[in-house]
Amino acid sequence: xxxxxGTVPDEAFPLVSGKVSLNGDILNVQGHSVAVNRGTxxxxxxxxxxxxxxxxxxxxxxxxxxxxxxxxxxxxYSHLADHFPAMTIHTLAFxxxxxxxxxxxxxxxxxxxxxxxxxxxxxxGFMYAAKMSGQAEFYDLFTPDAGxxxxxxxxxxxxxxxxxxxILHDENRAEDLIQRTYLHNNGAAYLLVKxxxxxxxxxxxxxxxxxxxxxxxxxxxxxxxxTLTGIITALMAIDMPVPMAAEVAAKTNRLAGFYANxxxxxxxxxVIHQIPRALAEVLKRFGDLLP
Amino acid sequence: MLTRRFFxxxxxxxxxxxxxxxxxxxxxxxxxxxxxxxxxxxxxWPVRVMGPxxxxxxxxxxxxxxxxxxxxxxxxxxxxxxxxxxxxxPVTDPLLKPVDLFHTKDFGLFLLVRxxxxxxxxxxxxxxxxxxxxxxxxxxxxxxxxxxxxxxYNTPRPCxxxxxxxxxxxxxxxxxxxxxxxx
Numbered sequence: 001x002x003x004x005x006g007t008v009p010d011e012a013f014p015l016v017s018g019k020v021s022l023n024g025d026i027l028n029v030q031g032h033s034v035a036v037n038r039g040t041x042x043x044x045x046x047x048x049x050x051x052x053x054x055x056x057x058x059x060x061x062x063x064x065x066x067x068x069x070x071x072x073x074x075x076x077y078s079h080l081a082d083h084f085p086a087m088t089i090h091t092l093a094f095x096x097x098x099x100x101x102x103x104x105x106x107x108x109x110x111x112x113x114x115x116x117x118x119x120x121x122x123x124x125g126f127m128y129a130a131k132m133s134g135q136a137e138f139y140d141l142f143t144p145d146a147g148x149x150x151x152x153x154x155x156x157x158x159x160x161x162x163x164x165x166x167i168l169h170d171e172n173r174a175e176d177l178i179q180r181t182y183l184h185n186n187g188a189a190y191l192l193v194k195x196x197x198x199x200x201x202x203x204x205x206x207x208x209x210x211x212x213x214x215x216x217x218x219x220x221x222x223x224x225x226x227t228l229t230g231i232i233t234a235l236m237a238i239d240m241p242v243p244m245a246a247e248v249a250a251k252t253n254r255l256a257g258f259y260a261n262x263x264x265x266x267x268x269x270x271v272i273h274q275i276p277r278a279l280a281e282v283l284k285r286f287g288d289l290l291p
Numbered sequence: 292m293l294t295r296r297f298f299x300x301x302x303x304x305x306x307x308x309x310x311x312x313x314x315x316x317x318x319x320x321x322x323x324x325x326x327x328x329x330x331x332x333x334x335x336w337p338v339r340v341m342g343p344x345x346x347x348x349x350x351x352x353x354x355x356x357x358x359x360x361x362x363x364x365x366x367x368x369x370x371x372x373x374x375x376x377x378x379x380x381p382v383t384d385p386l387l388k389p390v391d392l393f394h395t396k397d398f399g400l401f402l403l404v405r406x407x408x409x410x411x412x413x414x415x416x417x418x419x420x421x422x423x424x425x426x427x428x429x430x431x432x433x434x435x436x437x438x439x440x441x442x443x444y445n446t447p448r449p450c451x452x453x454x455x456x457x458x459x460x461x462x463x464x465x466x467x468x469x470x471x472x473x474x
Contacts, residue, residue: 007429007432008432009432009433009435009436010436037432037435037436037439038423038424038431038432038435039431039432039435040432066429067430067433068428068429068430068431068433068434068453068454068455068458069430069454070429073429096427096429096431096432097429098429099429123427124427124429125427125428125429127427128427144427145408145425145427147408147427148427159320160428160456161320161321161322161351161456162319162320162321162351163351163352164343164350164351164352165352166352166408166456167321167352167353167407167408167409167426167456167457167460168342168343168352168390168392168407168408169407169408216398217398219396219403219410219424220398220401220403220410220412220421220422220424221422221424222422222423222424222425222435222439223424224424225427263398263400263401264398264401264403264412264421264422265401265412265414265421265422266422267422
């Protein structure tokens with residue numbers, strides 16, 4: 001099972017878990033619909049579109065309404081802590097959730113109780129909690145942007161509010177920040193640092209950088225980081241090694257952005273609809289290297 | 292006492308841009324900066340939130356620029372409300388000059404304004420917010436869902452609807468869009 005855990009920016013959205021589908025621009029799960037804008041719905045839609053090319057795998061979502069105050073996230077954490085031990089999940093991605101170290105640690109215990117540990121991905125708020133808990137090494141992949149990387153690299157920061165560089169991005173410091181992240185054991189096995197250039201790294205440093213094609217209008221568009229995490233989640237679910245999955249995903253995300261021919265007013269769903277075409281093209285280039 | 296009050300009022304109205312004798316207030320975290328800005332602006336002090344200068348090693352992602360003459364005044368005021376600054380540094384060197392949080396990109400029909408990590412794009416003619424990007428804080432998708440599709444006249448404000456540093460940066464971006472686009 002490929003499972004994605006996250007939130008919907010609507011307080012009234014109930015806690016749901018189940019197979020998710022995409023009809024046009026609308027996601028459906030357990031009879032509930034949500035429009036695909038940025039955030040976890042964009043991540044889910046991107047994973048679904050990538051799976052269309054990858055032999056039509058199912059995507060399972062664990063979702064709850066949360067507008068950033070954390071009530072929904074805590075309800076979802078509690079549900080997962082109860083249900084994970086009996087589940088079989090191959091790849092598990094955590095996304096926009098309220099960072100809460102105590103609940104993070106209960107989730108880790110629940111995952112450790114599973115018969116087999118999933119391939120683990122953390123992004124956004126849940127990645128902050130993973131770092132804050134000191135258990136970054138439990139994860140196969142973190143997907144920070146430049147500011148989030150600054151937080152991972154700051155061994156003294158208990159919260160992003162204390163980090164220099166969290167909102168004042170300096171993408172030129174990526175190499176140094178990656179080293180510092182691993183020096184203090186605050187990195188997952190691999191990092192996919194998202195930005196003008198996407199860097200794939202592990203403890204020895206940057207392995208690959210993807211910076212082409214670069215589409216200027218995408219700077220305005222919300223959700224391109226979410227779609228990148230969605231694509232890599234789908235690729236890791238077919239057992240692709242993490243560095244290759246990250247490179248394929250970064251290239252696919254950029255190519256889908258190029259094919260969408262966006263203006264600064266375009267929506268992320270226009271990019272998402274181009275993912276199958278872009279992924280098929282990138283996979284063809286990798287040819288025999290694929291698992 | 293009355294004379295002092297009179298001069299205080301005069302100082303508060305002076306623009307920061309026209310003064311050379313500036314200092315920066317440095318805080319441990321951005322939450323304190325936001326609180327201090329609120330207290331000082333409520334008191335009418337001409338302060339401005341900026342990025343920290345490259346020559347300053349302490350503190351977080353934001354500093355407050357202030358008229359250096361008011362150093363003792365502001366220190367007493369902030370200490371009294373429980374948010375004493377870590378440091379009060381005179382801007383005596385180019386390396387100690389705080390950096391602007393804002394960047395603007397003109398796309399022709401659209402204008403993108405970035406404040407720190409948060410970006411707002413508006414259609415110039417209608418002043419409709421067409422996109423919001425940046426930031427991984429938990430309230431960003433919610434703020435984007437409220438604001439995209441509204442004009443800058445009728446959008447809900449991140450300062451009242453947001454809960455995080457990204458929400459604060461988004462409010463700064465909105466204020467800068469208003470400054471650039473409204474008469």
